[in-house]
Amino acid sequence: MSTPLERRQALQQDRLVRYERMVEIRALENKVQDLFDEGLVHGTTHLCLGQEAVAVGVAAAARTTDQVTCTYRGHGVALALGLTPVQLLGEILGREAGSIGGIGGSMHLCDPEIGLMPTFAIVGAGIPVAAGAALTAQVRGTDDAAIAVFGDGSTNIGAFHEALNLAAIWKLPVVFVCENNQYGEYSRIDLTTPVDDIACRAESYAIPSAIVDGQDPDEVAEAVSGALDQARGGSGPTLLELKTYRYAGHSRADTAPYRPEGEFERWYEKDPIVNFGRQLVDEGVLGNDGIEEVQAAVDARIDAAVELVLASAPAPVEAMFANVLAP
Structure with a gap:
């Protein structure tokens, strides 16, 4: 079984691995929903179905020494950065096999080895933390950078500005x-935000911005890589708006009845996994049966991870106090 660091390195070096990682993210998110429906997941879950290209593109561009913050909808980013299915499922199911011993759950994933800072349950909370991580790199004189991944709803709160x-x-x-997955929790962006493009808000702070197709992992990786080069070179921050779509509802049993008719179908035509898979077949990177083979391999890996995690020890109650310090 590969380590988180090895998973990350493979993703950065191989577009086929990027495709497989997107398939893995979606399959694992569907499995998380199944486990939740079976009563095996305590608390809530927020799935990133449809947003896989964002996670994979960001991870393909960042170094392992860069610091990444993301939201409670962070399973995909965590897996893309290198967290293993066992580590992720272990955390969500409250088992010692989790990345931090099962005490973080679905919304608080972390692995410093791959640059994944603790994910945040508070909307927009990771944005200033990423700025602080960037300040640390600046003060230390390294050429590392930070990346804050956040939703469109976060851009309407003070922490963003x-x-x-x-x-x-x-x-x-x-x-x-x-x-930008078009929804902040249960509210569509045009009901909460007076601008069509979040990227235009960068102008208020005199920093560069770009609107990126968030359904294309290659385009995401290229945009993030370019922005990271600017950051490492001393040119400061960039705001990237990645247009994507959330297939699932906000959380748990939300079936998203608030969606306009036909919206889901229009976005599914831009599905990142379907379209990237076709592209790799056309390029000869995947054989004619490659898509089915990748799916089968991923499904088998996730089934094995679920079996291993469910057989592992639950996090003991006292584990919640292990990292609590007192004077």
């Missing part, structure tokens, strides 16, 4: 990645 302002003033090496 404060972090962009600070990062612009101090030219911090940070890339702000808005994962």
Whole structure:
């Protein structure tokens, strides 16, 4: 079984691995929903179905020494960065096999080895933390950078504007990645946000921005890589708006009845896994049976991970106090 670091390195070096990782993210998210329906997941879950290209593109561009923050909808980013299915499922199911021993759950994933800072349950909370990580790199004189991945709803709160302002003033090496999936929880973006493109908000802070096809992992990787080069070179932050779509509802049993008729179908025509798979077949990277073979291999791996995790020890109650310090 490969380590998180080895998984990350393979993703950065091989487009076929990027495709397989997107398939893995979707299959694992579907499995998480199944486990939740069976009563095996305590608390809530927020799935990133449809947004796999964002996660894989970001991970393909970042170094393992870069620091990445993301949201409670962070399973995909965690897997793309290198977290293994066993580590992820272990955390979600509260088992010692989890990346931090099963005490974080679905919304608080972490693995410093691959640059995954603790994911955040509070909307927008990771944005200023990423700015702080960038400040750390700047003060230490390294050429590492930070990446904040957040949703469109986060751009309407103070933390977003404060972090962009600070990062612009101090030219911090940070890339702000808005994962615009068209919905902030249960509200469509046109009901909450007065601008069509989140990227235009960068102009208020005199920093560069770009609108990116968030359904194309190659385009995402190229955009994030370019922004990271600017950050490492001392040019400061960039705001990237990645247009994508959330197939699942906000959380748990939300069936998203608030969607306009036909919207889901229109976005599914841009499905990142279907389209990238076809592209790799056309390029000869995948054989004629390659898509089915990748899916079968991924399904077998996830089934094995579920079996292993369910057979592992639950996190003991006292584990919640293991990292609590007192004077």
